[in-house]
Amino acid sequence: MGLAVLVSAMMAGTMVPPAAAQDLSGEIRFSWWGSTVRNAKAESIISMFEKANPGVKVSREPGEWGSYWDKLTVQSASGNQPCAITMQSRWLAQYADPSILQPLDDKVASGELDVTGIDSAVLDSGRGSDGNLYFIPHGVFxxxxxxxxxxxxxxxxxxxxxxxxxxxxxxxxxxxxxxxxxxxxxxxxxxxxxxxxxxxxxxxxxxxxxxxxxxxxxxxxxxxxxxxxxxxxxxxxxxxxxxxxxxxxxxxxxxxxxxxxxxxxxxxxxxxxxxxxxxxxxxxxxxxxxxxxxxxxxxxxxDIGSNGLAIGATCDENGTKLTEAWINFFTENPDAAATYSSDNGVVSVDRFRTAQLENPDTTPGQYQAVNMLSTVGPRAKSAYxxxxxxxxxxxxxxxxxxxxxxxxxxxxxxxxxxxxxxxxxxxx
Amino acid sequence: MFLLPWFLGLVFITLGPVLVSLYLSFTRYNILKPPRWIGLDNYVELFIWDPQFWAAVRVTFFFVGWSVPLVLVMSLGIAVLLNRGLSFLPVYRSIFYIPSLIGGSVAIGLLWREVFGSSGIVNQFLQGFGIATRSWVATPETAPWTLVSLNVWTFGAAMVIFLAALRQIPTSLYEAASIDGASAWTRFRRITLPLLTPVIFFNLILQVIHSFQAFTQSFIVSNGTGGPAESTLLYTLYLYQRAFVQLDMGYASAMAWVLLIVIAVFTGLLFWSARFWVYYGDG
Structure with a gap:
């Protein structure tokens, strides 16, 4: 009896999504770049996240690739950058500074940010030249x-x-x-x-x-x-x-x-x-x-690079908490990953790659891109x-x-x- | 008191940024970090160490040197033709004027890429005569000419001004000349041109300033690269690249000030030369 209770309690513990358990509320801004296809995918993932966390609202800031970086630069200079910022390894150096983006190592060590299944080489592509981790990669290109x-x-x-x-x-x-x-x-x-x-x-x-x-x-x-x-x-x-x-x-x-x-x-x-x-x-x-x-x-x-999510340095304590939950949801939630379907680089989490390879709906092109990463990924040298x-x-x-x-x-x-x-x- | 709104606008919207850019031209500034004073380094680098700067200067002088005279000749020529008592004049005038309204737009830049591209209508036309073709926008020898031709195509604004001026010339002068047996060319050479010189001068100044600042055409036609091989790298495009691609605002500010001074010098030279060739009717 006691064992059964313990087991069911453990089951329940694993079943409850961590984000919902914290009872979050508030609003954060989330910026990304991409086409209309990606905008639609982002929209539906945000809706899923807001549904799972009824008190949370994510303000959408979609952008077009060329102007995205200009906008982020101006926002960062004026201390008005969003809490959740889509970042790319090739452009990171410009922004890799604790006054612009929050260093994330402590949050990863404490488990506030979940990086399960992300290869350490891929995770390292989110590091600046100062050694700090500045974004959690969700897609590898x-x-x-x-x-x-x-x-x-x-x-x-x-x-x-x-x-x-x-x-x-x-x-x-x-x-x-x-x-x-x-x-x-x-x-x-x-x-x-x-x-x-x-x-x-x-x-x-x-x-x-x-x-x-x-x-x-x-x-x-x-x-x-x-x-x-x-x-x-x-x-x-x-x-x-x-x-x-x-x-x-x-x-x-x-x-x-x-x-x-x-x-x-x-x-x-x-x-x-x-x-x-x-x-x-x-x-x-x-x-x-x-x-x-x-x-x-x-x-x-x-060469290998990655796209991922960073947290703005001007984000307040509650906003940071919400953003952590949002990054965890976007990166580690199976439904989110299935919806995004490697839209911005092959998905970084290994179990989602397996799921995509097994999914009959995966297109031949996606199948090849996901499959070849297992060959290229381990031997690639991420250019700085x-x-x-x-x-x-x-x-x-x-x-x-x-x-x-x-x-x-x-x-x-x-x-x-x-x-x-x-x-x-x-x-x- | 009534001037206050205008005055505030001048100080905060025009003068303020102008002075800030003068300050920034002596600094290294990438927007994200505060500007750092480096004295004349930007200017020294511009003139001594930067071959791209000189490439941009060459392309720009080529562009200004060809397109300004061509625009003036073209617009004056068409204006004289239109002034010969044509019926439907307002219609023609509007048609010729339209390009100068839309010529600086992105859409026309894209159109130009297509027209002078390897499968554009220019090549289709030439192929009809069996002439070997190539991409005019993607060959370094011809690409600057596509920019010049785009600028010349927008001659309408200058033409309208010429047309208005032509109408101001008293017909009695022409009648008197005809009676004395002057040919059409002589009448043009001895009456029209001298009386038009103030307007030619005006159009010349406008075109020089306008051409030095041309940007959209080269940005669109070359996809923002100034290529192939820097052949369409207009000064303003290089300035844009330094400012908004490399985030080198200090350097770009220095470039902007150099451009301002060059335009001022050219305008000053033109005003100085005006005393020798512009006729204001006062003897």
Missing amino acids: YFTLFMNKTAIEDAGMELPPDDWTWDDYAQYARDLSDKLPEGSYAVGNQGGAMDTFTDWVQSHGETLFTPEGEVGFTKQTVVDYFDFWEALRKDGVTETADQMAEIPDNIIDDTLLANGKILIDARPANQVDGHQKVLDAAMPGQELVIHSYPVGPSGTGE FPSGGYSALSGALTSAYETVAFEQSSSADAADKLIAQVKRLVRD
Whole structure:
């Protein structure tokens, strides 16, 4: 009898959601970026949270990616940032200061914030250069190669092996290019693209930035990178320089990859479905698969980043408590995770990844993105960016490679210019 | 007393921020941390260490140097044509004026990208003649010209001013000249142009100031990058990048002050030169 009571009490204890048990009340502001799809998902998760905590109201502050960071910066400068702030590892350095965001280590240690099932490497991507944890990652993003499997096989080739090198990559691209008709290209030119450059640098044993915020790669690495892509471009293996400069990667409908004109290109893994949808319309029957990057002399070089939730430093005690409950709900509640469905990066909590893989409603693209993270996640090296580092390097890289591709300067001069420009732009 | 609202507006909305930006131009300021005084460092870096600054200066002078004369010639030419007693003049005048209302808008910037893109109508037209084509907005040699052409296309505002001025010229002058056997060109050269010089001067000043400050076109046409290869990096776009992408408000403030001084110098030069070529009818 006594045992039964104890057991049922324990059962009851585990059944009651921790948030509801605290009897919370009040209002917090929650800001995020995203499209209408994500806004709808966020809306329904907030409704679930408010239903579970009747005294709590979450004020919605949705935003668009480009203006999100400007807005957060201005809010932070005036001490008016929301309590619950969506944060990204690449942009964290700007805000990683206890006067802007609350350090979270103590809350994790005391159990006020629940990080069950989040890989420690992923959790660490929420740390600033001062070592403090500033946000709880809920989604993991990484870049990978998209391959138009159908078109490659139609050209009489097989998909490459997983353990290929950059030289193999170039050779494979040339072989494929020989079999393609005019106007189709084997690979997309990544000479000015930040994510493949990151992979190149890290697979050659260097880093983009040192922890002190200095440029971490050498001139020779940049020269080799530019030469690698120039050789392919000049032989017509990639698209032309003006096509490369004209078509932005972020508008999926316009990309040559999604329109079946480029067979291999680098993209964030969570965009498979988006590209597949456009490809279905442009070239019915063709299938995109994801494939790992080549291996460099120092092994793999994949970068991994995360999106998550932070707490504003100006949030008062009650607001902080509400925000903790909201972060726990958003990150660890199975219904919330199922609703969000890895919308902003593959879900960081391992049991939700398993659930997504087992869910018959999961799309083929999502399945691949979730599945491949188990390969990429453990070996990835999360690139560090100092304040302003990401925008400075990505802009300088694109511009420098364009001067090479339009034959205005040599790889060596462009590499010098790139490094000098980043050094000038990244300063405190 | 009646001036008080205006005066308060001037002090708090215009003068205050202007003076603050002058102060900020001597600091390092990223919005999140308080400004830190660094003296003339921003200006030194601008002029000595920043090749992007000089690239932006080159692109901007190219843009101003071509688009200002082209706008003036175009608007004066069309105004003279329209002034020849055309029927439906108000209709034509409105049609030519419309581009200057919408030319600075984001929508037109996007349209320009499409028109001069690799599959835009310009290329479709050229392909009809079998001419090899390329993307005009994404080739460094041609991309600045697409910006110039967009600016020239908005000649309507200058044209309306010219048209009004043309109507002020007494017809008796032309009649007298015709009787003396002056050709149409001579009448234009000896009567129209001299009497128009005050208005040409006015339009010239407006266009120079306007062109130095052009921003939207290059921001939209290049997706905010100033590319390809910095060929469309107008000064204001580079200023924007430093201010709102790199959050380098001190540096951007210094750039804004340099631009102000350059525009002031050019305007001053034009006023100085006016005494040699502008005719105010007083002998």
